[in-house]
Amino acid sequence: MEKYKWILLFLLLSLFACNDDDVAFEISTEDLKIDLKPVAGGAMMYYSLPNNGEIFAMNVRYSNFRGEPILKTCSYTGDSLLLDGFIQAESSVTARVSLVNHRNEESTEKEITFETKDSAPWAFLNEDNIEVAPAWNGFRLIYKPSEVVTGMAHVFYMGINPKTKQEDTLLLESFPILASGDTITFPLKQENLKNTVIVRTEDFSGYRVRQVVYSDVDAFRTEKWALTKEDFTVPRPLRPMPGQESLSFESEEAKTGVEYLFDGDLKGRERMIAGLAHAVGGRDGVVEYGAFVAGPNAFEKPFILDLREKKIPAWVRMYCLYPMKAQHPASNQELGDIWLGSYVDKLPCKVTVYGSNDKNSNEWVELGRLNQNPSATVMKDWWAYLTTQTSVLAPRDLNDFDSRDPVYVDIQLPPVNEAYQFLKFVVHDTFDTPKEGMNYNRMNCFTLQELEVYVKKEN
Template sequence: MKKVFLLILIVAGFYSCSKDDKGYLDITVDQNTISFDAVEGGAIMRFTLDDPRIYRVKAEYNDQYGNNIVKMASFANDSLMLTGFNAPHQNVHVLVSYLDENDNASSSVDLTFNTLASAVYSFFDAAEVYSYWDGFAVSYEAPELVSGFANVYFMGTNPVTKERDSILVETFPIKAGGDARFYSLDESQKSDYNTVIITTEDYNQRIAQSNTWENVESFSRVRLPNTGFELIDPFGLSIEDQNDDNPSYPVRFGKEYLFDGDIKGSQRLENFTLGWPPAQYTFIAGPRAMQDLDGNQMYFVLDIQEKSIVGELRLYALLSHGRMMNPTIYNNDYYTKAPCKVKVYGCNDYVESTDPTAETGSWKELGYYNEDPNAASANRWYTNKETGYNYDIQTLAAMEAADPAYLSVSLDFDGNEYRYFRIEVLDTYENLWLPSYFHNNDGYVSFHEIEVFAKKN
């Protein structure tokens, strides 16, 4: 009896060892249940399994660079991604087999698949390098299935060797659908024309393609003389008042002060230092210069008289010197009338209308400045950047030495010239200390000077 039991144990152990050893899975791979869809950088192998003994599907092939690739998918899947290609390929051989739960393999079948160009390979099909402010811009299109990176260089001066060399500006992941990147070079690298080099690489740091663009013009920005500019006020919001009769609060409000060259508030301080109560010599609009009672967005139209490629619009603020502005309009707080959200549009066919709510002009949105109305004082555009607080200027010499404070709206570069610019103020700042008292409930808007920076001819 003991011999019989021992024999049973030996047989059971042999069977167990045989089961663990790799064997042969007696299943034929059905080619009719397998198909391939070419995709960017490879192919999708689709399959259907109807035998419960199959635990995994195995695909073995060589990629574009001769590397042996093995991909597997479990019975719970119905597809497998075959990767490893940048250039498009036709009739790539792949061995497909089945595996059971013990990794016993069936015989394999030799199939073929095609691939599409990967994003790093097709990048240059629609890539463009074009002029930009003090540098250049790059735009490209890409498929939805993307992988890899692009490296952007320009020919400049190596800061170490002081020799002419290729300088890396940025390495960025290629974005599905495409993107545009903008590069303004610093003063030491600026040039009237640039040579730009772009290379693309996959995730294994293999260079797929490269291209060079020479003589890409760099646009310099200059300030346009604003003495001939006009601010068109379709809704009649600007307060035009030159009343000096009130000795306590002389008034100097009007659109004319937006283009008089006083970007800091020197005229106001000059009158104060002469012993006179200071008038404002500035621009303010309202009430409801942001929205009217019906909820319509108010706006102004800046006419720069001649079409230009414009890159920046600046709205300046009065630099504070300790005297309150006209309390009736400003409610004792100038800065709650300062814009914190501004949209700028451009067109060339604006026509003044007796109905300002009518659409007049083929406007294109070009720029947007957006800051929280409750932003910390140090972060607001009108504050002294050295102190983080409002300016407190007491002398003309200090005014002369101070940096101007301005809101800068960068305008999208599309290479087009525009003459008219629609300015919409969407919101103004809140007073952080006494918002319920120093408020802007009536929707006044104030800024001190307008400047425009455009392409240097």
């Protein structure tokens, strides 16, 4: 019995000892200055601790949007503290503030309330911040710049799973949300009249924040529209050269003219064949091009395509010669005074495309532009860069040539349901002559290997 008395006494002493340890740090929080301002995903707390040597730090306790307890600590070394952990704007979040001494004893808690703004992953999907719009053969996601950004976005669409052959939610891309905003185009290989797009966001802790479904996004599928030389109108020259009826150099010997613009030779196969034959014993240059050449003074002139019916144009595609070793014609050969031993400076770098339903109208609608630097030196700024790489890319023979991909550029037109029968393109400038200080296009000519127009496919 005496044994149990001592055990009971020990437990009572332990209880009183615990109560003594829990005595609060006795200091008033009245002199504590706090200013709270809502920010994305939380609130910024600006504070000024009382001037008291016993105060070591300040603790702030609250619960985040998942109800998890959060402890934030700050000291005299700073003057602000971010109270984060929220996804949607909230009008009254309760927090408890206490002062702490160097023994980690806390004062009586002071209750505060604060407001929050939508977090970046939530605000990303607000209607006024994001747009999911049609794009050619897919869709575009456009989102605006934001002052505060955190989190990831995941973009899906409803399509056929290639493994199960069943309709499924297919991931297209995941990306961090950028402060600068962005426009991302997603081309889709699966053909649908309408697309269902799902955009989901998460925070950097991996928690899903929000999901929005965009239904019935027009797919804007495309097809190449068949054109012939009869569909192409070339303007007449103001000062024609002898025998010239239009701004197209029509030459049987050089194989140039409007017909070559729509003959399907995307890379210059005819010139490649002529160049291989000429290499056996020829001394002069190869005159055959199998291309369209416009001039002289072909800049700022209207070249008109007749689609024969109203179509929604998607883009205009321009091709150039694939690099090959065939030498340009000498000045005394056919069109030698046009080429002057230089090809790339006859390729357009600035072009505007217009649309109309009246060929003779003075009010054409601008649809799209190619606007590259005439003096560009790197591939991303120079669509015809590859055609200058003869020493590296020139094919060995015709089989090698046929295996190469063509060189082209697309002038993208807006994906809107506006149909036009006529397209007009105007060349404003060509690339500079690669040789410094020289201009081998003084006659303002331009050339294209092939010209194609893509339109919205009918349902």
